Amino acid sequence: MEGKNQSQRILNAAYKCISTKGYANVSLRDIAEEAGVVLSQLHYYFGSKEGLFTEVIKMMIDKYLKEINEALSMGETAKDKMLSLVNFFKDLLKNNPGLFKLLYDFTGLAMWSSSFNSLLKDLFNDLSKMIEEKILSNSALGENFRNYSPRAVARMILGAMFGTGMQVILDSNGNEILDALNAIQIIFE
Amino acid sequence: MEGKNQSQRILNAAYKCISTKGYANVSLRDIAEEAGVVLSQLHYYFGSKEGLFTEVIKMMIDKYLKEINEALSMGETAKDKMLSLVNFFKDLLKNNPGLFKLLYDFTGLAMWSSSFNSLLKDLFNDLSKMIEEKILSNSALGENFRNYSPRAVARMILGAMFGTGMQVILDSNGNEILDALNAIQIIFE
DNA sequence: AATTAATTCGGACATCCGTCCTAATATCTC
DNA sequence: GAGATATTAGGACGGATGTCCGAATTAATT
Numbered sequence: 001m002e003g004k005n006q007s008q009r010i011l012n013a014a015y016k017c018i019s020t021k022g023y024a025n026v027s028l029r030d031i032a033e034e035a036g037v038v039l040s041q042l043h044y045y046f047g048s049k050e051g052l053f054t055e056v057i058k059m060m061i062d063k064y065l066k067e068i069n070e071a072l073s074m075g076e077t078a079k080d081k082m083l084s085l086v087n088f089f090k091d092l093l094k095n096n097p098g099l100f101k102l103l104y105d106f107t108g109l110a111m112w113s114s115s116f117n118s119l120l121k122d123l124f125n126d127l128s129k130m131i132e133e134k135i136l137s138n139s140a141l142g143e144n145f146r147n148y149s150p151r152a153v154a155r156m157i158l159g160a161m162f163g164t165g166m167q168v169i170l171d172s173n174g175n176e177i178l179d180a181l182n183a184i185q186i187i188f189e
Numbered sequence: 190m191e192g193k194n195q196s197q198r199i200l201n202a203a204y205k206c207i208s209t210k211g212y213a214n215v216s217l218r219d220i221a222e223e224a225g226v227v228l229s230q231l232h233y234y235f236g237s238k239e240g241l242f243t244e245v246i247k248m249m250i251d252k253y254l255k256e257i258n259e260a261l262s263m264g265e266t267a268k269d270k271m272l273s274l275v276n277f278f279k280d281l282l283k284n285n286p287g288l289f290k291l292l293y294d295f296t297g298l299a300m301w302s303s304s305f306n307s308l309l310k311d312l313f314n315d316l317s318k319m320i321e322e323k324i325l326s327n328s329a330l331g332e333n334f335r336n337y338s339p340r341a342v343a344r345m346i347l348g349a350m351f352g353t354g355m356q357v358i359l360d361s362n363g364n365e366i367l368d369a370l371n372a373i374q375i376i377f378e
Numbered sequence: 379a380a381t382t383a384a385t386t387c388g389g390a391c392a393t394c395c396g397t398c399c400t401a402a403t404a405t406c407t408c
Numbered sequence: 409g410a411g412a413t414a415t416t417a418g419g420a421c422g423g424a425t426g427t428c429c430g431a432a433t434t435a436a437t438t
């Protein structure tokens with residue numbers, strides 16, 4: 001009766017291990033132990049390390065798409081939505097840094113492994129599209145925006161979040177850097 | 190007579206291997222072979238894997254500090270300097286993506302390993318200071334900048350470069366995304 | 379030329395890793 | 409309840425990795 005539970009427990013354990021210790025520092029044995037399961041169970045349910053990690057990535061992707069979509073649904077004006085997005089990211093970095101590290105780790109993995117590349121590529125594609133549609137589309141933006149396509153601006157906003165977030169994580173007492181996230185809003189003022 | 194040459198050759202081989210195949214996919218044996226050297230030589234000259242990688246990181250850091258400093262020395266106005274910085278990054282991503290991947294990889298490493306953390310933390314610290322001093326200090330910036338400290342804006346600009354560059358690398362046919370780098374200049378218009 | 383130090387070489391080591399295989403146990407079907 | 413199926417358990421495997429050691433070779437010093 002633990003059937004579906006078992007694979008879910010493994011998945012959660014994998015998620016926890018990787019987001020706590022980093023992808024490179026986690027072995028399947030670590031995950032099995034964290035899940036309270038015998039090593040061979042991981043292959044029984046997921047076939048291989050790659051199969052397991054693929055599921056973890058999909059789990060993470062769903063979480064990001066859902067939460068960021070929610071954040072972008074708050075507020076009316078582009079300025080408000082941008083603030084909401086910034087606040088989401090600040091909250092994420094402060095209260096759930098593991099989730100951000102997970103994204104960073106897997107993105108790095110996707111730079112070298114073609115197996116994971118499309119998953120992550122699609123994620124950033126979807127996120128930039130979301131930003132483009134929800135923030136940059138219908139509202140009347142300043143004349144500054146004429147020179148750049150909404151797509152390019154959305155990519156840049158997303159990149160600024162990611163790159164600034166990285167600096168926050170890197171500097172463990174970097175609460176000061178958190179303010180840098182606010183500075184993204186400069187393009188709407 | 191190869192004395193100093195030998196360690197330099199190892200260093201170069203390590204640099205090449207890591208920037209080509211990714212940190213996680215490189216073994217000391219790979220590096221030794223690339224350098225045309227016996228495995229034990231790596232420990233003779235660098236003591237340990239960590240010691241060798243530390244030197245590679247320092248090499249990379251010097252390169253970034255030097256090149257970005259050069260880019261920021263071109264042009265007079267903040268707008269011009271910003272354009273120069275953007276062009277440097279575009280050129281880097283197009284003609285030397287291995288160097289960017291190296292930065293991404295080691296930054297990820299630094300998130301988990303305290304040994305490398307301070308090295309990378311200092312790099313981003315120095316880079317943001319450079320941006321702050323060379324672009325955001327003396328010139329008369331628009332009134333939009335009143336709301337955010339120059340330090341925060343510099344961090345954000347640096348983050349935008351990094352995060353947008355990551356997206357370019359991730360999408361191998363992402364020449365379109367390269368334009369997103371230009372969009373950073375929106376804050377100066 | 380003889381002695382000492384520095385470098386190069388080859389291989390062994392212990393350990394960890396992902397994967398696989400077989401037997402035992404539980405669950406389900408009829 | 410018997411038989412088939414699905415799950416769990418434990419261990420072995422081949423291979424790869426970082427590290428270390430002793431001998432051979434080369435260079436430096438006297």
